[in-house]
Amino acid sequence: MGGRGANSGDLGGGNASSLNSEKAGDIWNYRHNENNEQFVDNINQTVREMAESYDGLMNTINDIYMAKVKDNPTVMAFWDIDHGELGINTRYGNIEKMASAYDDCVKKGYHPGRGNKTAEQAVIAHELGHSLTSVAMQKMRSNNFDDVSKKIMKEAQNILNKGLKKKKYPGTRKIATKISEYATSSNAECIAEATADVYCNGSKAKAESKAVVQALKGFLK
Secondary structure, rough: OOOOOOOOOOOOOOOOOOOOEEEEEEEHHOOOHHHHHHHHHHHHHHHHHHHHHHOOOOHHEEEEEEEOOOOOOOOOEEEEEOOEEEEEHHHHOOHHHHHHHHHHHHOOOOOOOOOOHHHHHHHHHHHHHHHHHHHHHHOOOOOOHHHHHHHHHHHHOOOOOOOOOOOOOHHHHHHHHHHHHHHHHOOHHHHHHHHHHHHHHHOOOHHHHHHHHOOOOOOOO
């Protein structure tokens, strides 16, 4: 996790603490239960729609599965950078449970709103924000996730400050504070939160989120 500090400063590195988790089942097998069909279809729809919007996304995703998260029950989903895998916590493995958890976070300002999307779509969009940073790593021929995340955020700062004479963004932390509390955790989490905000809210997303996504797309070319 990135260190906290003054809003005028820059975000730190890191994207998540290590998780003690194990694969509980393939996402398609999970769908075989009729109670889970819509939940899985919403996840697949998000992956499909984002793959249409972002070049190279599918090149980094090797697996999507349900996972048992043993030591951090609040984690709704996670992105495994090393293996290119997206895990969804079985604790939140249906529409109602995911919505309850996510919407509670939104009320507290911890995550951006989800617009007309479902909670699982917002959560998956966030995790795909991490995978898109992995795509940027490939494009830049880098193996340093934190460094690439930092460069994306600094470009977002440049985009926001372009043409501004006053009230400029003196650092990337101020950008993150406008998006969500979780966005202030690190450069990587800010990118993921911005990605979810833009996916869920479109033209109504925060200006800061739009700038982050614009910067991200620039590194995907």
